Amino acid sequence: MSEQSGEGGTHLPVEEVVREVVIPAGVAGAAELVMDVRCYAVAQPAGIVIIDTGLPGTEDGIAAAVEALGGTFADVRDIVLTHLHMDHVGSLFAVAERAPHAAIYAGGPDSMDIRAPRRVTPISEGAVIQDFGVLATPGHTKGHVSLFHEPTGTLFMGDAAGTESGEVIRGPEAFTADAALAEESLERIADLGPDRILFAHGAEVASPADALARMVGGPYRQG
Template sequence: MKIIELPIEFEYNGQPNFIYPSLIVSENELTLVDTGYPGFLPLIEKEIAAHGYDMMNLKNILITHYDDDHIGSLYDFKAKYPTVTIMASGVEAECISGKVKPERLAQAEAMLEHMPEEQQDFGHWFVQQLKSLQHVSVDQTVHDGEWILNQQCKVIATPGHTSGHISLYFPELSSVITGDAAVRDGDELIIANPDFCLDRERADQSLIVLQNLQVKSYYCYHGGCQTL
């Protein structure tokens, strides 16, 4: 088994930007962790192909949490690759499938009521962005402490950024895929977007949990891989 970082470059507010989904390779089976913004399917496909892998071997898509930059292209992936198994925590599965109102949308709507006038355009855009995300049924829910992917990956609950956020621990690889529970900031690991954390205290605690694993590599969705 190995983990491959997928740097996806795009433009945001006129500036170059990156996200870093992860590809887990286990023999001939591929597992993609998070799917980028809406419309990012071709960008991710291209990056996977550049590493020499066939998308027809995509078996799983594992979602760390519900945010537009993590589930934005999930519907497109499921439509194009219908046999893929979509995995997420129970809390996030409820949001992804549309069974409950997403926490992020409720937060965005509440924040909009108090935003300064100069930020209102962004606030309305963000609310609409979240409302436009298409629902997808989650095939398999995963739980804290559960071993998945041929018993080589341990699911770790890392709430705070969202209630059901998960990270993925690979003891044999001395690696963690962090989602937004930790992001790379230079040579440090920090929490992502503190102002958007649904529970800052829990987010701080989750970051400590990941740091205490003392692995060699943290694969961060924002900032890229941090190797200690």
């Protein structure tokens, strides 16, 4: 389990699920691209929150993460999808069917295009899901959202950025719907100054707010 402690002693119990995906040469750049895909289970006051469901076949890993938090799928109350790409919604059917009490959420512009076994509730800037505030961070997709746990300064960033070799990087431009809008979202997140950032692609980095600030304004990764 990974825990973040805030100044007031608040803890955020988090479990991550990591899988690897290989993107063939010519799709995101000239070279083959190997990426990890991360989704999360987080203990919250009213039940467990799952943030993204990863690639198809990730449901057993998510089940293990939920169990590591001391729960079962019956304790999952919310499934939040940062955006509609398959590496983030690929196990949605399997997870949602095993977690019948969970509401499903996604950013408004993305929600209508996500196939699910039950309604996907659209969310927007300012929505609150248990102790998480929703930030609209469009650019990677029109409806991309991030989640901010203010008591611990923890940001779940989705694909707004990733990491590589200890630094924050942008994702491949080929997968970014609107680069200018994505940059505005990055600048906004940088101004937020989170104490901890959990990414969908890449491990945590030291001093994430500083690492993000260094990246903002630099060139796109070419893959």
